[in-house]
Amino acid sequence: MSAAAIEWGQPQVRPDTSSVRRWIEVGEQPRQPVPQILADLFSARIGYRVTTYDLGLGDGAAADRALIYSPSWPQTIEAVTDLGRADVDRRCILTRAPFALAATVGPSRDWLLNTLDQLPADRQRVHLEDVEAVRRMFTHFQEMDIFQGGGSGRLLLTAYMNAHVFPLLRRSHTEQVRRALCGAAAEQVYLLGWMAYDNGEHGTAQRYLIQALRFAEESRDPALGAHVLAGMADQATLLGHPKEGQRLAQAGRQGLARADSAACLADLWTLEARALAALGDKTGTAHAVNQAETAFAAVDPESEPEWAKFIDxxxxxxxxxxxxxxxxxxxxxxxxxxxxxxxxxxxxxxxxxxxxxxxxxxxxxxxxxxxxxxxxxxxxxxxxxxxxxxxxxxxxxxxxxxxxxxxxxxxxxxxxxxxxxxxxx
Structure with a gap:
């Protein structure tokens, strides 16, 4: 546990046998971030996400809830809203949160299974003023990230999401409007995760990416979900988990089979190549790059979604x-x-x-x-x-x-x- 506490930036956390006995026998609640650290330790050992609630250590903070790929849409909205508030407030429990490898397994599996079970998505774009406003803002913030780096505009984007986008999700809509709004929100939440990733805040990034994947599923846009998995694959490989990076890229390609985005396909093959290279697989890397080159040659920039514009x-x-x-x-x-x-x-x-x-x-x-x-x-x-x-x-x-x-x-x-x-x- 000492090693995990150091990863959380809390080297002074060194619970002894007496402390553990009080937790178990007396029901004493350890102070934060001990419950979060314990949840991470159990998750890594078991192989799927365990929450502080599962351990009987409280409901968990926004940092913990945002690692859960919830089947409940209202709970998803609340989780990402709480995450946005914690991010703007720069709460220590979030800024110190490390990347949790076990948390990546369930979201990619659930997204892929649910996406494959869905009926073909309605591709018609819904031209509603509020949804289009969100999409226009995405373009501006994505350009800010591309040209100035992830540390430049993330908190501004988070404040915009908290004030304008998340409230829209709580209103009633037709099914078409709801899906379009979920897609626009997924793009923004993914961008928040990517900005945090580029700024070296990997625990925050992971939480945003998991919630972006859930939003993408709700939008019924497999290409957007595959794009989010590409970001998750990139992060896993960068943090020294190339096997997980390869798995996430492959899951994205399988989900993308029912969609049409040559740019996203090229990106997923490219990120699989990065993972294979980290594993020292020269043959696999060369094959993945060749597949990426083939997909990239078929890219028509005018037909690609806005979020794919950076794949050039x-x-x-x-x-x-x-x-x-x-x-x-x-x-x-x-x-x-x-x-x-x-x-x-x-x-x-x-x-x-x-x-x-x-x-x-x-x-x-x-x-x-x-x-x-x-x-x-x-x-x-x-x-x-x-x-x-x-x-x-x-x-x-x-x-x-x-x-x-x-x-x-x-x-x-x-x-x-x-x-x-x-x-x-």
């Missing part, structure tokens, strides 16, 4: 570069990284440019080209200074760590000095 050459080539970089295949990774950089530069996308320059720097290091790595690393620093993204910061740390193999070379010292200044800021 800047993004997808950058992820292919990261896959081959992770496999230690710099000669394959480098051309993909350069394609990504070129497209990111043409769009002024600093975050994607920073990530792909970092990938390029690592490929140079793998080829023992310190000068090339230094030049690409400096561009990573320059771009990262203009955005709020923990992923770009982690990319800088990764380049710096891999430069250590070159000892006290002047270029290594120069890069470390510049990186230290940015990281301190």
């Amino acid at each position: 050459e800047a993004y997808i080539c950058g992820e292919w570069a990261n896959s081959f970089r992770d496999l230690g295949q710099p000669d394959i990774a480098e051309p993909h990284a350069r394609r990504s950089i070129a497209h990111a530069r043409s769009q002024n996308r600093a975050r994607r440019g920073a990530l792909s320059h970092a990938a390029l720097a690592v490929t140079h290091l793998q080829n023992r080209d310190l000068e090339g790595a230094h030049a690409a690393g400096l561009k990573t620093l320059k771009l990262s200074a203009t955005i709020k993204s923990s992923r770009s910061i982690e990319a800088i740390r990764d380049v710096a760590q891999k430069m250590h193999a070159f000892g006290k070379h002047r270029l290594v010292i120069d890069f470390n000095d510049r990186a230290r200044t940015l990281l301190a800021a």
Whole structure:
């Protein structure tokens, strides 16, 4: 339990035998975040999400409820509303919450089974003023994330959701209007999760993504649900759970079989490639990238939903570069990284440019080209200074760590000095 408490940022939590005896025999309620930590420990051991309520330790905070993929639609609305309030208030129980691997199993399974059981979705767009207003706001906030990083606009988006979107969900609507509104809300809740993910707040991100998946199911839009699973796959792989990342990407592809989004399919194959690369599977990675290339070649940007607009050459080539970089295949990774950089530069996308320059720097290091790595690393620093993204910061740390193999070379010292200044800021 001590290790779990440290992960929660609570190293002082060290319950002894007497404390546990009082919980069991006397019914004493431990203080937060002990119930949350215990729920995480039991969940990891059993393999599915266990709540504080299941353990007899209270109803649980918003942080715990948001990990549950509830079959009840009213409970889903209340869970995501409570999560939004806690996020805006920056409550410690949420900001310290770690990623819970066991919580990813049930949502993807339930979404896939329920999606496959649904009748074909009505694809006609409902042109209601309130729903369209939500969708227009999504476009603005997504652009804010793409160009400025996830740390820039998330709390503003959360406040907008709390004040305008969640109240709409509580009103009565026709079935068509309700589905359209659920789809628009799913896009926004997913974006909140993605922004938290990009800002390094993985416990918060996971909770938003689980609730976004539930909203997507309610909208009867399999492509949107598959998109959410892609985000969950990306997060799982990044946090050191590539087998779970692969499973989530595969679940997304199975659910997408009844929908039509070549961009989403390309993304899911790409994220499966990232997971396979993390597992060291060269053959599987090459196959997944080939499948992604085939799907991406069929993308018609005009027919894709707004949430898929970011799945372009800047993004997808950058992820292919990261896959081959992770496999230690710099000669394959480098051309993909350069394609990504070129497209990111043409769009002024600093975050994607920073990530792909970092990938390029690592490929140079793998080829023992310190000068090339230094030049690409400096561009990573320059771009990262203009955005709020923990992923770009982690990319800088990764380049710096891999430069250590070159000892006290002047270029290594120069890069470390510049990186230290940015990281301190």
